[in-house]
Amino acid sequence: MIESFLNVGIMVQAWPIILAGLxxxxxxxxxxxxxxxGGGIMLALLSTVKxxxxxxxxMAWVDFFRAFPPLVLLIFLYAGLPFAGLELGxxxxxxxxxxxxxxxxxxxxxxxxxDSVPAGQIEAARSTGLSRLxxxxxxxxxxxxxxxxxxxxxxxxxVIKLTSLASVVALPxxxxxxxxxxxxxxxxxxIVAAAVVYxxxxxxxxxxxxxxxxxxxxxR
Numbered sequence: 001m002i003e004s005f006l007n008v009g010i011m012v013q014a015w016p017i018i019l020a021g022l023x024x025x026x027x028x029x030x031x032x033x034x035x036x037x038g039g040g041i042m043l044a045l046l047s048t049v050k051x052x053x054x055x056x057x058x059m060a061w062v063d064f065f066r067a068f069p070p071l072v073l074l075i076f077l078y079a080g081l082p083f084a085g086l087e088l089g090x091x092x093x094x095x096x097x098x099x100x101x102x103x104x105x106x107x108x109x110x111x112x113x114x115d116s117v118p119a120g121q122i123e124a125a126r127s128t129g130l131s132r133l134x135x136x137x138x139x140x141x142x143x144x145x146x147x148x149x150x151x152x153x154x155x156x157x158x159v160i161k162l163t164s165l166a167s168v169v170a171l172p173x174x175x176x177x178x179x180x181x182x183x184x185x186x187x188x189x190x191i192v193a194a195a196v197v198y199x200x201x202x203x204x205x206x207x208x209x210x211x212x213x214x215x216x217x218x219x220r
Contacts, residue, residue: 007189014181014190021177022197028163028173031091032098033156039103044110044144045136065104071165073097078169090169102159109151113144150212157205161198174198 046058065073077093088096117140125135145152167176178194 005188005192007187010185010187010189011193014178014185014193017177017181018174018190018193018197021172021174021194022201024172024177025163025174025201028091028094028166028171029160031095032102032163033159035095035099036102036106036159037152037156039099040106040108040110041141043103043107044114045133045141047107047111048114048136062104062107065100066108068101070097070101070162071168073101074165075168090166090171093169094163094166094171098159098162102155102162105155105158106152109148109155110141110144112151113148114140116147117143150209153205153209153212157202157209160202160205164198 043058043062046054049055074093074097077088077097078090081088114136121140121143122132122135125139126132130138163173164175166173167179170176172180174194174197178190181190182188
């Protein structure tokens, strides 16, 4: 077992390859999390518009991209669009796919947060001379984010884990590099090393999430 899964010699050889993949995973996370969050904010703000011509298309958009598997969406963008004459790079495909998919999840979380803020907050903000959009952005949205912060962190955790899907479009992120190292060494130790790196990368977020959830329960 040690020779197959915890081979120190192979881990030392593979470490530079895995470290390069870690850098790309961090870069991907810094790209896709703000993209998804930005998309979610736009969808959440649009959800406050009650007009049927906005509400129903918005519901269809969110439901579609929440139900559509992100892996299928990513493969479609990378391998399907070239048949229509539109060829995008790996980073662009990952950015668009995460914007569409995770933006819908962030949007639903933020929509719930906006709904949790009393309607009187908007009226009070409007009475000071702010427009409805300004009241939503500067008064309601910060309170909404505070109310659903554990859910936002939980979703962010899932988004970072989903960056491993980028390996299917040959982006040299952590999992892709670990698999490359495995193919060179004929040993699964690099995959184990990548799993340990993922754990060390995400564990602080998990502990922060648990702390926030405990505080939220205590405040109730």
